Amino acid sequence: MQATTPHPLIFTLPKLRETLLWHYRRLSESSRSLRFMGKIKEDVLAKTANSSSPDITFGVESDGAYRGILELYITGAGRAEIGLSVEDAYQGRGIGRALFRRGLAEARARRLSSVDVHFLRSNHAIRKLCIEAGGDIRATGSECMSTIEL
Numbered sequence: 001m002q003a004t005t006p007h008p009l010i011f012t013l014p015k016l017r018e019t020l021l022w023h024y025r026r027l028s029e030s031s032r033s034l035r036f037m038g039k040i041k042e043d044v045l046a047k048t049a050n051s052s053s054p055d056i057t058f059g060v061e062s063d064g065a066y067r068g069i070l071e072l073y074i075t076g077a078g079r080a081e082i083g084l085s086v087e088d089a090y091q092g093r094g095i096g097r098a099l100f101r102r103g104l105a106e107a108r109a110r111r112l113s114s115v116d117v118h119f120l121r122s123n124h125a126i127r128k129l130c131i132e133a134g135g136d137i138r139a140t141g142s143e144c145m146s147t148i149e150l
């Protein structure tokens, strides 16, 4: 399997949460801030992982561990939200784009109508991926939201 190929994480909820926490802990402080829209303390990080219940999760495995993870949350009325992150040392290799495209393809396959992505204004990488996917960009202060119609 290629190092950028995403596959679904079909785990028990405890195992999924453990995998998410392991991944979040391996992100740098700045990547964590980008992922969670601000500084996040260790205990909040653990609470976040331990209360996460994404409807769909994809991971990219490389060097024996998940280096990138995309979470898709169905929020109702045909809409969903995506959050994703790639370990710093593995960024810039196409993993984020592969995960994002896979998440959007899955949302389309499930006949969802749109996907929202929240990000900081300074986050050029995710902005680029949203625009590539046809998303609009709406900014409020330091935060942005992109809606991708499927």
Ligand SMILES: CC(C)(COP(=O)(O)OP(=O)(O)OC[C@H]1O[C@@H](n2cnc3c(N)ncnc32)[C@H](O)[C@@H]1OP(=O)(O)O)[C@@H](O)C(=O)NCCC(=O)NCCS
Pocket (backbone or CB within 6 Å): 030, 031, 032, 034, 035, 082, 083, 084, 085, 086, 087, 090, 091, 092, 093, 094, 095, 096, 097, 098, 118, 119, 123, 124, 125, 126, 128, 129
């Ligand atoms: C956003 C993120 C997932 C992208 O993952 P990645 O594996 O580095 O992305 P890719 O390698 O697929 O690159 C995607 C595009 O973003 C571009 N990019 C990456 N960093 C960039 C930067 N600082 N400025 C401008 N473009 C950037 C890349 O050049 C690439 O475009 P190209 O192929 O046309 O050159 C990753 O940076 C990350 O985990 N960031 C922290 C968490 C986060 O921001 N999550 C999103 C909000 S939920």
